[in-house]
Amino acid sequence: MDAVNAVNGTEDSLTWDAIDWRLHEQAVRRLRGRIFTAVKDGDLAMARNLQKLMLRSWSNTLVSVRRVTQLNAGRATAGIDGQVALTAVARMTLARRVHATDLRAWKPRPVRRVHIPKAGSSGKLRPLGIPVLADRVLQARVVSALEPEWEARFEPRSYGFRPGRSCQDAIAALFTTCCGTGAKRLWILDADLSRAFDRIDHDRLLDALGQFPARDLIAAWLKAGVLEPGKGFAPTDEGSPQGGIVSPLLMNVALHGLEEAAGVRYQPNGWVKPGSPVLVRYADDFAVCCHSRQQAERVEAVLRRWLEPRGCPSTRTRHASRI
Numbered sequence: 001m002d003a004v005n006a007v008n009g010t011e012d013s014l015t016w017d018a019i020d021w022r023l024h025e026q027a028v029r030r031l032r033g034r035i036f037t038a039v040k041d042g043d044l045a046m047a048r049n050l051q052k053l054m055l056r057s058w059s060n061t062l063v064s065v066r067r068v069t070q071l072n073a074g075r076a077t078a079g080i081d082g083q084v085a086l087t088a089v090a091r092m093t094l095a096r097r098v099h100a101t102d103l104r105a106w107k108p109r110p111v112r113r114v115h116i117p118k119a120g121s122s123g124k125l126r127p128l129g130i131p132v133l134a135d136r137v138l139q140a141r142v143v144s145a146l147e148p149e150w151e152a153r154f155e156p157r158s159y160g161f162r163p164g165r166s167c168q169d170a171i172a173a174l175f176t177t178c179c180g181t182g183a184k185r186l187w188i189l190d191a192d193l194s195r196a197f198d199r200i201d202h203d204r205l206l207d208a209l210g211q212f213p214a215r216d217l218i219a220a221w222l223k224a225g226v227l228e229p230g231k232g233f234a235p236t237d238e239g240s241p242q243g244g245i246v247s248p249l250l251m252n253v254a255l256h257g258l259e260e261a262a263g264v265r266y267q268p269n270g271w272v273k274p275g276s277p278v279l280v281r282y283a284d285d286f287a288v289c290c291h292s293r294q295q296a297e298r299v300e301a302v303l304r305r306w307l308e309p310r311g312c313p314s315t316r317t318r319h320a321s322r323i
Contacts, residue, residue, distance in 0.1 A: 160283030
């Protein structure tokens with residue numbers, strides 16, 4: 001398959017087991033890089049055209065189907081339609097069907113809600129949404145187009161649900177800031193956002209997405225509702241149900257600007273300006289390293305005001321203390 005067909009076309013005779021995965025992964029990676037570069041350069045028109053190309057990409061479709069049906073831990077878990085794709089034939093059939101879908105006409109199905117044990121909390125459960133298989137693949141395709149745009153924008157010290165970043169990186173950032181004989185930011189505001197996934201304000205989130213080509217599809221996913229055994233259908237007027245592939249990215253988009261709101265300022269060389277606090281966020285947990293108790297209390301008040309209209313009015317502050 002030549003480079004053009006690898007990105008934009010299908011081959012009816014192609015079988016799943018014969019796919020050259022390196023070719024298609026490289027095509028997606030190159031296109032993601034071009035989107036990232038266009039946004040960094042301030043060429044949003046070019047970025048939008050490249051995102052449209054990504055949303056039409058056959059390589060992106062194949063990689064997305066593979067991610068959902070082979071690589072993800074929940075590949076054998078079905079949504080409300082009961083469908084999974086665990087064979088080569090089923091995966092190839094799914095890829096062709098999804099690739100032929102008109103994204104503008106797609107109607108997402110409600111998410112199946114289950115409750116699973118909450119990590120590190122004995123006996124407590126957290127809700128998890130399971131979209132139908134086709135919606136999971138479409139979400140993976142959309143993430144490939146949307147994520148590089150926001151990776152070019154995201155703040156330096158946000159670490160959760162981002163490619164190439166981990167919880168260990170967040171820990172290292174805190175260690176670097178707070179430890180050592182020259183450390184000056186020794187007052188720590190330790191907080192998390194109560195039920196952040198469930199409370200994201202849809203209108204503000206969609207405004208942040210601007211003219212992203214699949215914005216209307218994202219809006220439809222947000223409003224698709226949930227089905228829970230014993231409770232029936234429930235609309236979703238706020239939040240992004242946990243479990244959807246696109247949900248972690250949407251939460252990061254919704255919380256973009258938290259550093260700036262907290263008063264974090266950077267020098268041209270990338271170092272934080274003297275006197276500025278340092279905010280480190282991992283998903284819905286964050287810590288702000290401050291110079292004094294007064295600065296920590298001031299940052300807490302400012303962030304509460306900033307978060308409330310974004311759908312996160314309940315910020316649990318565990319403590320603001322000196323290390």
